[in-house]
Amino acid sequence: MRKLLIEELGRKSIEQYASSEKLPLTVVLDNVRSIYNVGSVFRTADALLIEKVVLCGITACPPSDEIHKTALGAELSVPWIYEEDTLEAVNRLKEEGYKVLAAEQVEGSIALQNYSYVGGKIAIVFGHEVKGVRQDVVDICHGAIEIPQFGTKHSLNVSVSAGIVMWEVVKQMMFK
Amino acid sequence: MRKLLIEELGRKSIEQYASSEKLPLTVVLDNVRSIYNVGSVFRTADALLIEKVVLCGITACPPSDEIHKTALGAELSVPWIYEEDTLEAVNRLKEEGYKVLAAEQVEGSIALQNYSYVGGKIAIVFGHEVKGVRQDVVDICHGAIEIPQFGTKHSLNVSVSAGIVMWEVVKQMMFK
Numbered sequence: 001m002r003k004l005l006i007e008e009l010g011r012k013s014i015e016q017y018a019s020s021e022k023l024p025l026t027v028v029l030d031n032v033r034s035i036y037n038v039g040s041v042f043r044t045a046d047a048l049l050i051e052k053v054v055l056c057g058i059t060a061c062p063p064s065d066e067i068h069k070t071a072l073g074a075e076l077s078v079p080w081i082y083e084e085d086t087l088e089a090v091n092r093l094k095e096e097g098y099k100v101l102a103a104e105q106v107e108g109s110i111a112l113q114n115y116s117y118v119g120g121k122i123a124i125v126f127g128h129e130v131k132g133v134r135q136d137v138v139d140i141c142h143g144a145i146e147i148p149q150f151g152t153k154h155s156l157n158v159s160v161s162a163g164i165v166m167w168e169v170v171k172q173m174m175f176k
Numbered sequence: 177m178r179k180l181l182i183e184e185l186g187r188k189s190i191e192q193y194a195s196s197e198k199l200p201l202t203v204v205l206d207n208v209r210s211i212y213n214v215g216s217v218f219r220t221a222d223a224l225l226i227e228k229v230v231l232c233g234i235t236a237c238p239p240s241d242e243i244h245k246t247a248l249g250a251e252l253s254v255p256w257i258y259e260e261d262t263l264e265a266v267n268r269l270k271e272e273g274y275k276v277l278a279a280e281q282v283e284g285s286i287a288l289q290n291y292s293y294v295g296g297k298i299a300i301v302f303g304h305e306v307k308g309v310r311q312d313v314v315d316i317c318h319g320a321i322e323i324p325q326f327g328t329k330h331s332l333n334v335s336v337s338a339g340i341v342m343w344e345v346v347k348q349m350m351f352k
Binding site for chain 1: 177178179180182185187188189190192193196212216219220221222223224225246248249250252253254278280281282283284285288289308309311314315317319320323325326327328329330331332333335336337338339340343344347350351
C-alpha cells in the first residue's frame with residue numbers, strides 16, 4: 001500500500017477551513033497546565049473539524065510560539081475564545097443551548113462505550129492534568145462522560161483523553 | 177455528580193495487573209522520536225489493558241526518568257520489548273499469528289469508522305512524528321487503518337492517534 005503524498009491528502013487551506021461547516025462540538029479546557037497539551041488539542045480539533053475550543057483559567061492561549069510548535073499551526077484554523085472563569089464559560093454554553101458534559105470520573109457518569117449522540121450542540125469539558133475538572137464545574141454540567149480504564153494508573157494524558165472522546169462523538173455525529 | 181476518590185477508582189496494583197488477562201492487542205512504535213509520546217502511549221496502554229508495546233529503532237526504552245515522568249510509571253505495568261528493526265518486529269508478529277495493521281494514510285486504508293474487529297490477535301504500527309510509518313514497513317503489513325481528518329494539518333500527534341485507534345479497537349474487543 002503506497003503512502004499518500006501530502007498533496008494527495010486533500011487538506012483544507014485556512015480559508016477553506018474557515019468557510020467549512022463545523023460539527024456542533026465545542027471543547028472546553030478547564031485550567032490545562034501544559035502548553036504541549038493545549039497545542040495537541042488544537043491539532044485534533046482541526047483534524048476533526050469541531051467548531052471551537054474554549055480556553056479557561058490558566059490554560060495558555062495563542063499567540064504562543066510553543067502552542068504554534070505543538071499545534072503545527074492548527075491554532076490558526078480552529079476558532080477559540082478565552083474565558084477566565086470556567087463556571088461562566090459553562091453557564092454561557094448552557095444558555096446557548098449546549099448540552100455540557102464533563103470528561104471526568106464521577107458517580108453516575110456515562111461510560112464512553114455507552115455514549116450515544118442524539119443530536120444538538122455538545123460541549124465537553126476537559127480538566128487540569130492532575131486535578132481533573134473542578135468539582136464546582138462538574139456540578140453545573142448536564143452530565144459526565146468517562147473513558148473506562150482497567151490499569152494501574154488513575155488517568156490518561158489530557159490530550160489523549162480529549163482525542164478519544166472527540167473521536168467517539170465526532171464519529172457518531174458524522175457517520176451514525 | 178461527585179468526583180470519585182482515587183481509592184474508589186478500583187485501579188489494579190502492579191501485581192494484579194501482571195496477573196490480569198490482557199486484550200490481544202499489541203502496539204508497535206516505529207521510530208517514535210519523542211520520549212513524551214512514548215510515555216503517553218504507555219499510559220494509554222496501561223489504562224486499556226493491552227498486552228504489550230514493541231519499541232523499535234530510535235524509540236526510547238525504559239528505564240528512563242523522562243518516560244517514567246510522562247508515563248506516570250505505566251512503563252512498569254505494561255509489558256514491552258525492544259526490536260531494533262521494525263521490519264523484523266512486524267515479521268515476527270506475523271509469524272506469531274498477528275494481523276498487523278499500519279496506522280497510516282495510504283492507498284486502500286480502512287477508515288477507522290469502518291473498522292470492524294472480527295477476532296484474533298491484532299498489532300498496530302504507529303510511526304515517526306514527521307515521517308509516519310516507513311513505507312517498507314507499511315509494505316509488509318496486512319493492511320492499514322486511517323483516522324479520517326478534515327482539517328488543514330496533515331496528521332495528529334502520534335500519542336493521540338495511538339489513543340484513538342487503541343480505544344476503537346479495545347472498545348470492539350471488550351464490548352461488541
